[in-house]
Amino acid sequence: xxxxxTFWLPTPSSTIAGEIDLLFYVIFxxxxxxxxxxxxxxxxxxxxxxKTAENENDPMPFVGHSRLLEATWIIIPTAIVxxxxxxxxxxxxxxxxxxxxxxxxxxxxxxxxxxxDYPEGASTVNEMVAPVGRPVRLLMSxxxxxxxxxxxxxxxxxxxxxxxxGVSWFEANQIGVYDLFCAEYCGSKHSQMIGKVRxxxxxxxxxxxxSASDLGKGLTPVQYGEKLFQLKACATCHTIDGSSSNGPTFxxxxxxxxxxxxxxxxxxxxxxxRESILVPSAKVVAGFQPIMPTFxxxLKDKxxxxxxxxxxxxxxx
Amino acid sequence: xxxxxxxxxxxxxxxxxxxxxxxxxxxxxxxxxxxxGILYLIGITIAFFLGGVFALLLRLELFFPGQQLVxxxxxxxxxxxxxxxxxxxxIIPSIPAALGNFVxxxxxxxxxxxxxxxNLASWYIYVAGSLFALYALVTGGVDTGWTFYTPYSTSSNTxxxxxxxxxxxLGFSSIFTGMNFIVTIHKLRAPGMTWDRLPxxxxxxxxxxxxxxLATPVLAITLALLIMERTLGVGIFDPAMGGDPVLFxxxxxxxxxxxxxxxxxxxxxxxxxxxxxxxxxEIVGYKFxxxxxxxxxxxxFLVWGHHMFTSGQSELAxxxxxxxxxxxxxxxxxxxxNWTATLYKGRISLEVPMLYALGFLFLFAIxxxxxxxxxxxxxxxxxxxxxxxxxxFHYVMxxxxxxxxxGGIHYWWPxxxxxxYSQFWGVVGFILVFVGFNVTFFSQFIMGSQGMPRxxxxxxxxxxxxxxxxxxxxxxxGTGLFIIAIYLIASLRRGTIVGPNPWGxxxxxxxxxxxxxxxxxxxxxxxxxxxxxxxxxxx
Numbered sequence: 001x002x003x004x005x006t007f008w009l010p011t012p013s014s015t016i017a018g019e020i021d022l023l024f025y026v027i028f029x030x031x032x033x034x035x036x037x038x039x040x041x042x043x044x045x046x047x048x049x050x051k052t053a054e055n056e057n058d059p060m061p062f063v064g065h066s067r068l069l070e071a072t073w074i075i076i077p078t079a080i081v082x083x084x085x086x087x088x089x090x091x092x093x094x095x096x097x098x099x100x101x102x103x104x105x106x107x108x109x110x111x112x113x114x115x116x117d118y119p120e121g122a123s124t125v126n127e128m129v130a131p132v133g134r135p136v137r138l139l140m141s142x143x144x145x146x147x148x149x150x151x152x153x154x155x156x157x158x159x160x161x162x163x164x165x166g167v168s169w170f171e172a173n174q175i176g177v178y179d180l181f182c183a184e185y186c187g188s189k190h191s192q193m194i195g196k197v198r199x200x201x202x203x204x205x206x207x208x209x210x211s212a213s214d215l216g217k218g219l220t221p222v223q224y225g226e227k228l229f230q231l232k233a234c235a236t237c238h239t240i241d242g243s244s245s246n247g248p249t250f251x252x253x254x255x256x257x258x259x260x261x262x263x264x265x266x267x268x269x270x271x272x273x274r275e276s277i278l279v280p281s282a283k284v285v286a287g288f289q290p291i292m293p294t295f296x297x298x299l300k301d302k303x304x305x306x307x308x309x310x311x312x313x314x315x316x317x
Numbered sequence: 318x319x320x321x322x323x324x325x326x327x328x329x330x331x332x333x334x335x336x337x338x339x340x341x342x343x344x345x346x347x348x349x350x351x352x353x354g355i356l357y358l359i360g361i362t363i364a365f366f367l368g369g370v371f372a373l374l375l376r377l378e379l380f381f382p383g384q385q386l387v388x389x390x391x392x393x394x395x396x397x398x399x400x401x402x403x404x405x406x407x408i409i410p411s412i413p414a415a416l417g418n419f420v421x422x423x424x425x426x427x428x429x430x431x432x433x434x435x436n437l438a439s440w441y442i443y444v445a446g447s448l449f450a451l452y453a454l455v456t457g458g459v460d461t462g463w464t465f466y467t468p469y470s471t472s473s474n475t476x477x478x479x480x481x482x483x484x485x486x487l488g489f490s491s492i493f494t495g496m497n498f499i500v501t502i503h504k505l506r507a508p509g510m511t512w513d514r515l516p517x518x519x520x521x522x523x524x525x526x527x528x529x530x531l532a533t534p535v536l537a538i539t540l541a542l543l544i545m546e547r548t549l550g551v552g553i554f555d556p557a558m559g560g561d562p563v564l565f566x567x568x569x570x571x572x573x574x575x576x577x578x579x580x581x582x583x584x585x586x587x588x589x590x591x592x593x594x595x596x597x598x599e600i601v602g603y604k605f606x607x608x609x610x611x612x613x614x615x616x617x618f619l620v621w622g623h624h625m626f627t628s629g630q631s632e633l634a635x636x637x638x639x640x641x642x643x644x645x646x647x648x649x650x651x652x653x654x655n656w657t658a659t660l661y662k663g664r665i666s667l668e669v670p671m672l673y674a675l676g677f678l679f680l681f682a683i684x685x686x687x688x689x690x691x692x693x694x695x696x697x698x699x700x701x702x703x704x705x706x707x708x709x710f711h712y713v714m715x716x717x718x719x720x721x722x723x724g725g726i727h728y729w730w731p732x733x734x735x736x737x738y739s740q741f742w743g744v745v746g747f748i749l750v751f752v753g754f755n756v757t758f759f760s761q762f763i764m765g766s767q768g769m770p771r772x773x774x775x776x777x778x779x780x781x782x783x784x785x786x787x788x789x790x791x792x793x794x795g796t797g798l799f800i801i802a803i804y805l806i807a808s809l810r811r812g813t814i815v816g817p818n819p820w821g822x823x824x825x826x827x828x829x830x831x832x833x834x835x836x837x838x839x840x841x842x843x844x845x846x847x848x849x850x851x852x853x854x855x856x
Contacts, residue, residue, distance in 0.1 A: 008766045020695050024766070027693060031686035038657055038682050042675060045660035046667070049596075055664060060597050060851045063662050070602050073654040074647060081643035084693050089636055091695025096632050145469040146562060148627060148702060152768025155699040159628045161563070162468060163556030166629050179777065183627075183702040183770045185462050186469065188389050191773035289474075 013178060013199070014154035015171040019091050021155075027084065095156065098169040102135035109140065109147035109160040110293045112189035113233035114180065122212035123298070125232045126195035128180065129212070131205035135171040143293055148184035151197055159184055172199040188246065188291075192236060216306060225310025228303055237292065240314055247292060248285045254316030259286040268316070273308050328814055329735040330830035337835045348433035349835060354419030355733070356440050358726075360447065361415050362802075364406035369798065371399035376757070376791040379784045382776055389774040393460040394475070396772060400463030405484045406447050408718055409576065412583035413529070414439070414494050416725050417522045419733060421498060423826035423833065424516045426507025426842040431500040435493050442490040449483030452476075462772060464573070467554035467565040471546055478547060481540040488533045488540075491579070495529030498522055507825070509844030516824045516848040517593075517600060520607040521586025524614035528575045528582075532618065536572035539565065563628055570621035578617040580714055582610055584721030585652055588677050591724055592656050594822035595671035596663030599849035602655040609648030616645050626694060627701050635694060642692040649685050653678065668820065669743035673724025676751050680716025684709060687762065705765025711758045723750070723801065730805065731819050735831040736812030742804040749797025756790025823849050 005011040008028065012021050105128065106117040116128045130136045140149055140160045147160040149168060153176075158168040172178075182193035200208060211217065215231070216224040229235055229250075237246035248258070253268045261284040266272055275282055277299060280292035299307070325331040334351045344352060375395050378386045387395065418436065422429050430436050453459050453476040461470040461477055470477050502515070502523050515523075543565070545551050552558025554565040593600050600606055622630060622638030656678060665671070687709045691697045700706065731737050764783045769776060776784065818827040829838050846853060 008763065010768050020699060023693065024690065024696050024699075027690050027696065031689055035682050035686055038653060039679055041657050042660055042678055045657070045663070046665050046675065049660065049663050049665050051597075051664045051666040058664075060664065061662060063598065063601075065601055069658070070605055070651075070655075073650060077650045078647055081646050081689070081692075084689060085640050085643050088639060088693030088695045088697075092626075092632070092635065092639075092698065095695060095698055145472065146466060150702070150768070150770060152699070155695075157627050157698050157701055161556075161629055163561065164629065179768065181768070181770045185393075185466070185772040187460070187473070188393065190393075191389065191770075191775040194777070 010152045011174070011176075012153065012155070013172055013174040013176060014156070015173050016091070016094055017153070017155045019094070023084075023087055023091060026087075030080065095168075098137045098167060099135045099171075102137040102169055103130075104137045104139055105130070107138050107140040107149060107160065108143060108298075109149065109182065109186075109193075110143035111145070111187055111291065112182070112193040112236055114149075114182075114193070114195045115232075115298060118209065118212075120209055120213060122209055124212065127231075128195065128197045129205065129208050130172060130197065130199055131202045132172050132175050132199050133202070135169055138168045138170075140166040140168065145186050146184045147182045147186050147193065150181045150183035151178055152181070153178040154197075157183055172197075175199050175201060189236060216302065221306045221309035222313045224303075225306035225308070225313075228299075228307055229310060232295070232299065232303075234307070247288060250311050250314050252315035254312045254314070256316055260284060261286050261288070261290075268311075270308050273311055274304055277304055277307065329832060330834075332835055333735070333830060333832040334835045335734070335832050346437075348429070348437055350418050350422050350430045350433065350436060351733075351833060351837075353436050353440055354415055354417075357410060357415040357418060357443070360440070360443060361407050361411045364402055364447065365411075368399050368403040368407055369795065371395050371402065373791060373795050375399060376788040378774070379776070380788045381785070382778060382781055384775075390460065391458075392774040393462075393772075394458035397459045397462050398454060401450065401459070401480060401484070403714075404463055404576070404580075405487050406450060408580045408714060409487075409491055410443060410494070411580075411722050412587065412718065412725065413498070413522060413525050413579070414443070414490075416587070416722070416729060417498065417518075417525075417583060418494075420518060420729060420826060421501060421522055422505065423732075423829065423837055424519055424824050425502065425505055426510055426825045426838065426844060427501065427505035428836050428838075430497050431504055432497050436497055439490045439493040439497070442486060442493065446483045446486035446488075446490060449486060450480050453480035453483065464569060465540075465543060465565075466569075467543065467546075467560070467562045468556060470543060471555040471557075478544055481544055485537050485540045485544075488537045491529045492533045495526035495533075498526040499530065502526075507842050507844050511844075513604070514844055514847050515607070517589035517603070517606055517610075518583075518586035518824075521582045521589070521610045524610035525579050525582045525586075527611075528579050528614050528617060532572045532575035532579075535568065536576075539568040539572065542568075563625070563630065566625055566628055567621070567630075570624045571618075574621040574624065575614075575617040577710075577713070578613055580718050582613060584677070584718040585610065587721040587725040587728070588656060588674050589652075590822075590824065591670050591674035591728055592659050593849045594728070594820050594824075595668060595674065596659050596665050597821070597851045598659050598663040599847060599851075600655060601658040601661075602651070603847070603849075605651050606655050609651045612648040613645065616641065616648070620645060623692060623697075626697050639692055639694045639697075643689075646685070646689065646692070653682060653685070669738075669740060669747060670724045670728035670820075672744065672747045673720050673727065676747065677717060677720045677724065680712055680720060680751075680754065683759075684712030684716050687712065700765060702771055703765035704761040704769045704771055707771050708758045708761035708765060711761070716754060716758070720750075720754075726805070728820070729826075730808070731812075731815045732826060732831050732833070734809055734812070735814055736808050737815050737819065738808035738812055739804045742800060746797050746801040746804065749793055749800065751797075753790050753792070753794030753797050757787050757794055758790070760787045760790065821851075823851050823853070 108115045116124045142160045142162040150157040154170040156168050158166045178197045180195040180197050239245050239249045242249050242251040257265050257267050259265050277295045281290045284290045323331045325336045456476050459475045459480045542553050546553050552560040554560040620642045623642045626635050760783050764780050769780045817831050
């Protein structure tokens, strides 16, 4: 198979995509043949044997039933589907068996973003970076409901469950940026749970991995916080322009008192922000649902410091 | 014409089941299977209208990326209600309970179904279950998808309990109808109506009834467990309480896959009747077509895991389910080839019902053949949970079942009401539905294989054009369905009065008056030949 997008399928960009696309097109031409066979026969018979003024009252001729014909259209489809089964099974085994030399990335799905943790310490949200030409084993789990990890360009998909690990893998064979979708319905922002898989050269990957292990290098806390606000997907539910989303806006709240869902109120200070990141359900602002996931174990202290500084910079007392 | 010359106030044969008793109460307390069939027809039409409005709202929202009409939470409720209403309130009862109720005893030469009171009770249970579902709708809706996957459905704060209670209750309606039909087919066949003389519609309803009785209790148990988990905190499916969410999927599909055959089998039965009646030929391979209905009913119980290839079930389980799934292709292929062969040397008249039968052949071929992509393990991994699936099951469920249902309604309409609808508008309606359907759903195959996930309120810009095309198709489709509703209703008063057998069909229901006698036949019919003998003298 060539490496460009076709009418039916997006650009194949993993080592396994070619095999799956070939089978897709084999089934496509096979089914097109049978479809045209049925439709053209039905059309031909309908025209040739239509009722006319002349034949209206003729007795119906006796047409026997051919056992041979009946057997033919049982045996041929059976043979075809058995071939499809084994062919599809072979590809499925390739999709399931991870090469031993694969590098591993831990994938975590939660409402409504993806996070990726690398053994070297780097950690990203909604953007996965991987080197071209090296198999990557994805060890996946969810923090809440079921999600599914779907990269169309790689032809892989796997449910991400809350009570067990799922495993998938790919080996990209083209440098580029590919869409990552959540394919299992997970609520309000299911259609916003979209990330990217950025495939880079081995050399670029090394450079990236080093810098990604220390994201805040050379940035002021506010700049770092602004970067984290995007990277860690705070922006999915919080705005910085005063408008309301799934969560309260960050504009001009620092130092102000806010009303809570339980009727009491609290001043937005460093400790309240820290608590809301680590134990979001502790003090929910009135008018919002307690839907925010905890970032315990996702954000390091230094990152929380930066986010506090950033929220402080967005105005308030 | 040999039927009784007596006529009622409307010029229809008298006595007939429509005018023999009058008043709303005579309908609400009726034990006549024909009237109960009409009551169901009204119920499913309302459900189809509701589900259709939800579908149109979904398509309008998806016309462009970003928010058009509704926000994501409303969108999620709309697709949940579209699915739940269409599956539980409309399509499952549609052909068996509405048309089946009307036609089955007539085709068997029986006076009624075996248990007329149970039959009426089924309808009331259907209404009660539907009211629960509507209650969920007015108390804020449900956002879980019609599949109610855990742990989302355990944690969602929407009206999950009232809609699942509704589906639970509707299940009993379905079980009772199934039991009633099985006993009716075994015990109430007219003298001479041997098993190999049953119309193929009866065989299809028989296969359907078996699934209804055997599979529906599993859904009821699953939904009851889900309700217990939510209300009592018993951990069954939710991992937060020590349960297993994949277990729910196994339970759910153990019912819901056979349920797909509850939906399509009776449609196949209708198509057999239509192709025979409008080709004036016995269906080729009668025994194979009848047997394939039972084969599909049986195989339907063994393939549920093909909904779960990406779920984390074991690779061995996926392999076995894929292998078994391919065998469903065989009886389906047998039916399609035999229907096509029946056209050979027939005498084909393209009346409105026959247009739907040929439309079914075209659409079901696409729906069935695209199943091969999905049964194939490696290809399904890519296509699972994309619009390709959405397109596939709409080709089977709407292109198959609903097209067969509309064809069946057009076929038996003159029998039900004694009047004929406008042929011209019938053709116009068919063309709009056929074209609109293909524009709506064929485009979804393409966006699906390109990677567009299902149940998305918003989408990436590369999918905009194809989403736009699909929405235009939905508007054409909606217009077609609207026209059909108008001319059918208009024909109830204005339609020309027809005799007992306007199509020259061969099965027993065409030997009684249109509309039929309250007791179906004035004299007990005696069967002397096969169901599709077009050379025997006509009444």
